[in-house]
Amino acid sequence: MLQLDTVHTFETPEGVDLSLRVAGPLPRALAWVLDTLIRYTVLFVLSMVLLPLAELGVGTFLIMLFLMEWFYPVLFEVTRGTTPGKKAMGLAVVHDNGTPIGWPASLIRNLLRVIDFFPVLYGLGLLSMLINRQSKRLGDLAAGTLVVYAEAARRADTTIDAEARTLPVPLAVEEQRALLDFAERSSKLAPGRVEELAEIISTERGPAAVQTVLGYARWLGNGR
Amino acid sequence: MQLDRISANVRYRTPWEGVDLGFVMARQWFWPLWRLWFVTALPLTLLAVVLLHQWPWATVLMVWWFKPLYEPLLLFWLSRRLFGEELTLRETLGQWRSVLRPRLFSNLTLRRLSPSRSFFMPVSHLEGLRGAERRKRLQVLSGGQSAATWLTVGGIHFESVLQFSFLLLVLFLIPDELRPGDWMEMLAGEEPLVTWLSNAFSLLAMSVIAPFYVAGGFALYLTRRSVLEAWDLELAFRRMAPRFKPARTAAALLLGCALLFGMAWPAADTWALDHAEAGQVIGEVLQHEDFGSRQTEKYWRYIGDSRKEEERERPQWDMSWVPIVAELFEYLLWIGAAVLLGWLLLYLLRLTDWLPQRRAARAAAAPSVLFGLPVTPESLPQDVAAAVAALLGEGRVRPALSLLYRATLVRLIHDHHVRIPDSATEGECQRIVGGQRPAAEGDFFSRLTRAWVWCAYGHAAPAADDIAALTASWQALYGAPAHE
Numbered sequence: 001m002l003q004l005d006t007v008h009t010f011e012t013p014e015g016v017d018l019s020l021r022v023a024g025p026l027p028r029a030l031a032w033v034l035d036t037l038i039r040y041t042v043l044f045v046l047s048m049v050l051l052p053l054a055e056l057g058v059g060t061f062l063i064m065l066f067l068m069e070w071f072y073p074v075l076f077e078v079t080r081g082t083t084p085g086k087k088a089m090g091l092a093v094v095h096d097n098g099t100p101i102g103w104p105a106s107l108i109r110n111l112l113r114v115i116d117f118f119p120v121l122y123g124l125g126l127l128s129m130l131i132n133r134q135s136k137r138l139g140d141l142a143a144g145t146l147v148v149y150a151e152a153a154r155r156a157d158t159t160i161d162a163e164a165r166t167l168p169v170p171l172a173v174e175e176q177r178a179l180l181d182f183a184e185r186s187s188k189l190a191p192g193r194v195e196e197l198a199e200i201i202s203t204e205r206g207p208a209a210v211q212t213v214l215g216y217a218r219w220l221g222n223g224r
Numbered sequence: 225m226q227l228d229r230i231s232a233n234v235r236y237r238t239p240w241e242g243v244d245l246g247f248v249m250a251r252q253w254f255w256p257l258w259r260l261w262f263v264t265a266l267p268l269t270l271l272a273v274v275l276l277h278q279w280p281w282a283t284v285l286m287v288w289w290f291k292p293l294y295e296p297l298l299l300f301w302l303s304r305r306l307f308g309e310e311l312t313l314r315e316t317l318g319q320w321r322s323v324l325r326p327r328l329f330s331n332l333t334l335r336r337l338s339p340s341r342s343f344f345m346p347v348s349h350l351e352g353l354r355g356a357e358r359r360k361r362l363q364v365l366s367g368g369q370s371a372a373t374w375l376t377v378g379g380i381h382f383e384s385v386l387q388f389s390f391l392l393l394v395l396f397l398i399p400d401e402l403r404p405g406d407w408m409e410m411l412a413g414e415e416p417l418v419t420w421l422s423n424a425f426s427l428l429a430m431s432v433i434a435p436f437y438v439a440g441g442f443a444l445y446l447t448r449r450s451v452l453e454a455w456d457l458e459l460a461f462r463r464m465a466p467r468f469k470p471a472r473t474a475a476a477l478l479l480g481c482a483l484l485f486g487m488a489w490p491a492a493d494t495w496a497l498d499h500a501e502a503g504q505v506i507g508e509v510l511q512h513e514d515f516g517s518r519q520t521e522k523y524w525r526y527i528g529d530s531r532k533e534e535e536r537e538r539p540q541w542d543m544s545w546v547p548i549v550a551e552l553f554e555y556l557l558w559i560g561a562a563v564l565l566g567w568l569l570l571y572l573l574r575l576t577d578w579l580p581q582r583r584a585a586r587a588a589a590a591p592s593v594l595f596g597l598p599v600t601p602e603s604l605p606q607d608v609a610a611a612v613a614a615l616l617g618e619g620r621v622r623p624a625l626s627l628l629y630r631a632t633l634v635r636l637i638h639d640h641h642v643r644i645p646d647s648a649t650e651g652e653c654q655r656i657v658g659g660q661r662p663a664a665e666g667d668f669f670s671r672l673t674r675a676w677v678w679c680a681y682g683h684a685a686p687a688a689d690d691i692a693a694l695t696a697s698w699q700a701l702y703g704a705p706a707h708e
Contacts, residue, residue, distance in 0.1 A: 004252055005233035006244045024244035026371075026378045026440070052543070053550050089240070119396060123389025126382060130251070130436065135244070149241065169467040178460035181236070189454055190514050197454060200461040201468040 008134050008146065010097050018098045021149040025129040027089045028147055032122075034085030039068050070110070077106040082150065092150035105143040112139035164222060165215030176220050183217035186210070227455055229308045232446075234456045239371035242447025246440035253305060257298050257435035260316060264294040269427060280419045284426050291430070292331035292341065296323050296349050298438040303350055306446075326352065342379075342441020343372030360516020365448045372444055379437040386429035391422050452514065591637070591646030594653070597626065599633045609699045616692070621685045628691070628698060629676045632669060635702040636661070650677055668697045 010018045046064050050057035076083040081100055082092040093101045093109075116125030116137045125137035134146060160183045171179070186194045195206055202209035227234070232245060250257060265287065272286040300323045301316050316323075327335075327348050338344065344362055347353055353361050366372070395407040395418075403410070410418050450456060509515070592600050605611040608631040615624035633653070636642040642660050644653055654673045658666040672694055678684045 003233040004231060004245065004248050005235075006241060006248055007233070021241060022244070023240070024247045025382070026243050026247070026375060027240045029378055029381070030374060052546055053553070056550055056553055090238070119389045119392035121385045121388070123385055123393075126385055127389075130247070130432070133248075133251070135247070149238070171464065175460060175464050178457055178464070182454070182457050182461075185454060185457070189452070190512065192512070193453055197457055197461060200458065201465050203469055 008148075012097070020094065020098055020146055022134050023089075023091050023147045023149055024135045025126060027091060028086075028129070028135070029122075029126075031083070031085040031089040031091055034088055035073070035083050036085075038084055039072055043068055073110045074103075074106045077101050077110075078103055086147070087150075090149055090151055091147050093145055093147055096144045096146055101145055105145050109139035109143035109145050112142055115139070160214055160218040160221055162211050162214035162218050164219040165212060166219060167216050179213065179217045179220055183214055183221070186214070226307065227459060228462070231306055231308060232443075234450055234459055236451065236456055237447045239369040239444060239447060242444040243371055243375055243440045244443075245447065246438075246443030247436050249302065249306070249443060250435040250439035253302070253439075254435055256301065256305075256313075257439070258431055259313065260297050260301055261294050261431050261434045263313065263317065264297060265290075265427070265431065268293065280416070280423055284423045287427060288430065289336060290332065291434070292328070292336065293324065295342070295345065295434065295438050296326075298435060299345055299349060299442055302439055302442055303346070323349070327354070339376045340366070340372035340441075342375060342437050343444050344441075345438070346442055346445040357510055357515065363516060364514055365445065365452070367448060367452070369448075372441065375437065375440045375444065379433055379440075382436075383426075383429045383433045386432060387422070387426045390425040390428060391418075394421065591644060594633060594644065594646060594648065595650060597630050597633075599630055599637060601634055601638055604631050604634055609695055609703065612691070612695050616688055621688070621691065622679055624691060625676050625679050625686070628694060629672060632672060632698065632702065636669075639702075665701055668694075668701060672698075 006022050006024065008020045008022050010020065012018060043065060047061055050061040050064070053060075073083050077093050078101065080087070081094075086092065093106070095101060095105060113125075116122050116128070116139055118124050122137070125139070128137045128141070129135045132141070134140075136146070140146065182197065189197075194210055198209035198213040199205060202212045204212055232249065237245065268290055269283070269287050272283040276282040276286065297316060297320065300319065301311055304311050331341075335341070340362075343366075347358060347361055347365065351361070391411070392407070395403075395410060398407075592598065605627075608627065612624045612628050615621075615627065633644070636657060637644060640661065642657060644656055648656065650673055654670050657669045661669070675686045675690060675694065679686060
């Protein structure tokens, strides 16, 4: 059965599957708004300082305007992998194969903003993002880049409060991860729901089942 | 609803990713959703046009205002489709009464401007909650995230961007001769044709964004529930269960765990509970923390400035320093330009080898070993020609040729300053020498190289006469140490 998801998988030559969590139009639009705000704030401050300085000031300001317009995203993407606005939204730009973006790709995708902007306020870019399966705007299509979520969805160190129990059966990596996830998230779930979940794989009932499953997780967490 | 029939990948997601999943759903099922939107929106649009044709702006406002009338059908279709049940248009419309009824009036009046409309819709339409229960449930589901609001804000902007993009595209494409005026004027003016065109594109933009908006809100709702109720863990556990438990219990479990969440579409799932009993169970469930809790939040609020008016007056800035700084900048720029020019000149001099110390430095950096042969003046005998003749006399052709070749390289590098990188091969040496030295030397060197390469690598020793001829040429060219 078809399983809808936002993940784009890329298989490396070594046969490793990389999962990239592609970002959609909404977070990207918000990131763009943030970047625009930052850019114009900086330009506003610069104009306050530079414009009173007669011709030198105006000249410098015009140069800064040019640089901010065309190279603000390029510089941040190449050096940091993401612009400040994207970073605030937890996004990053990578090549289609998941490698960090370099000068050529970043230049292409940012110079083509002009086309995406056409006819007004990224009209073409928005349509392209709505249609394309990986939410790419035209610049992304030309440069072969993806905008993805940078950090993992969650990272919490939890101590598992249960006695370690040996797993009765061997488990695949994803299944082991599900057990550890259970231990990590059980404190945030409703207690009844936790018991219900634990009873699925335990023959015991109620809190005892929870203890058993937490015990499995503890055993896995200890690395045996 | 049965979780194992869901046709979206259930995993832990952030709210933003939830919205993105909704966009994927809308993209996947765009055409049925789009059609469904028009089925309800189009009659209303026609009605609005008939009623309000004097005021074109009012028609589009009316169509826009009645959005909550079109969206529940999309949500209904989507919620069924996601769990594998594909309803036809007729089947969907057959349910319109029960689908549209919940909270329709308040949705069209009081709550029309609610920023989380798409996210709240599943709660009132799919869970069927109302009043205080609904409010508490929403609070829990929202869980402090604001993606739903941003989805609405984004949706509004996406719509207007699309609308004006379509409109401007058409205006741009009209040839100048056929266009009555400048497109800016046309846009701002009261031209009825442009206004109606704009309205039509507004309708088109709304219809395009609507599936994404509804699906975005629905997926956000599912994501929040799947986080709060750990759907991903449940699916994973159920897949593992047969191995953890003996077959008998597993079968019973599969029956029991066809977990039914309360999606309150009429006649969706019926349970054999009598009314009073059901009421009690519902009461117990609603008491639970999942359906509402109390929290204290602290935040800063601006309560005005306590200082008096005159204290707040802005200081006058002293601007006399500005020209001084400007002048300073000018000098700095001149100095910078001078430094840059000087550096460029120096760089040019280095490139063209006009600086004497540069030449000396290069001579010092001459390679001492080329392809395994030592090429320093110290490694040569005093009289090269005599040494070669002596080696030939002993019948040692290879050492003789090697010595001749090395001696030539040494002379070229140290006396004639031919630049040979220490990574060069014999062929490259030959090309370099051919390019930098007179034709006679180049010719000699290529003959010598050929002889040496044949001898060294091909083990084909040249005739003694050839070597003697080469030695004679060498003596003529390099015999007396040259000093340029």
